[in-house]
Amino acid sequence: MTFARRAWIVLWKDVMVEARSKETLNALVFFALLLLFVFQFALGPDRERLGGVLPGLLWLGFLLSGLLALGRTFLVERENDCWEALLLAPGDKSAIYLGKLAGNLVLMFLVEAFIVALFVVFFDVALGAALPSLALVIALGTVGLAAMGTLFSAMTANVRARELLFPVLLLPVEVPVLLATVRATEAALAGEGLGGVTHWLGLLAAADVIYVVVGVLTFDFVLEG
């Protein structure tokens, strides 16, 4: 069986489980809605102030919902000891990591699209021409978040204080991703295009590659415990 087919079957399983239970998706949609209400109350109608903080707020929304989603990645494997069964399946375990990562990306992109739509509605943001640039930045940033998030979620899945440990491990590692995405989002939302922030995009792409490679190379050890 090919590596890609093993990754695909894990993705298929995670998508089916989430599509049926909708446990994480429903919680994240509700959470995003609450978050936007809080932002709206905190910032008020001052459009000038809003322009400066919007990129940060957008990524704060992505990060907080991402932490909730990623932290749950391996909880489904604890039910009925499915974790053991994944371990017992012969073959390269990094295919399981890539399948899980792909499942997280699907979920996070859905929630991020919802958050962007809420920003447009709540803050009257005119995306228009900025949308392709913004989509590229969001895609690169989300891969960076999910790559390490999936790995740390596996690492902390069987730890008693996982809800505490997971963000404590993940957030310091994500500093370069968050810096780069906020800067690039600022440029995209200002309608300046991404030409002036290529160095940030380079950093983002490099972080993505490094994080995914680290995940692929270390997942076997993490799963084996």
Place this chain on the structure above:
Amino acid sequence: MTAELLVRVSELRKVFGANVVLDGVTLDVHAGEAVALLGPNGAGKTTLLRILATLVRPTRGAAVVGGHDCVRDAEAVRAAVGVVAHGAHLYEDLTALENLKFWTALHGVPVSAETLTSALAAVDLDRSAAERVRRFSAGMKRRLSLARFLLRRPRVLLLDEPFASLDQQARKWLENHLQEFKALGGAVVMATHNFDRGLVVADRIAILAAGRVALDTPRAGLAPDEIQRLYTLYTEAAP
């Protein structure tokens, strides 16, 4: 001619902290043979099965399955064993058919839709194929868990309380299946507390007490009350 040695456990020791769970266990299981591990709770039956399944590393000693060392060649051992443990290894929000499809694909077993359906029929779950496992009873989950091994024929079955939660019909099916599995050259190691049905398929019984094999004897000719007497004798004599 001697049957192939499929499981060899020699001087196996496992320590969790200060707790010595296995203390020099030695056991051989040949092709076509089933060994029932008996013993009180905490005797080390599940730990021994988990070491053979490569889920736990021994502290000392050797465990070899199908000619492969459980520590150094865990991947080859995993390809050779089928494990039925306390957890059903099933996803509650997938249907019975989807669960089978997932596990066969992950194990690289090429199966057609008809084969999957006939495996479900063999465990009397064909009418529940499209139902989510969340709605299944414990017995149905156990049968679905066992159906995986009809599709992926392992050489060695490691079963932890395989008859738990099964009704009379399912127990009969499992007994028949295990007899057939042995006849085809497979080896079975099962931990059980069930002296009645659980021992029907066993060729040998091994009583674990105080982390050691206190008695390893053929089952043939031993009536259930005789097994019960031996069990009491050896487990109560253990320190």
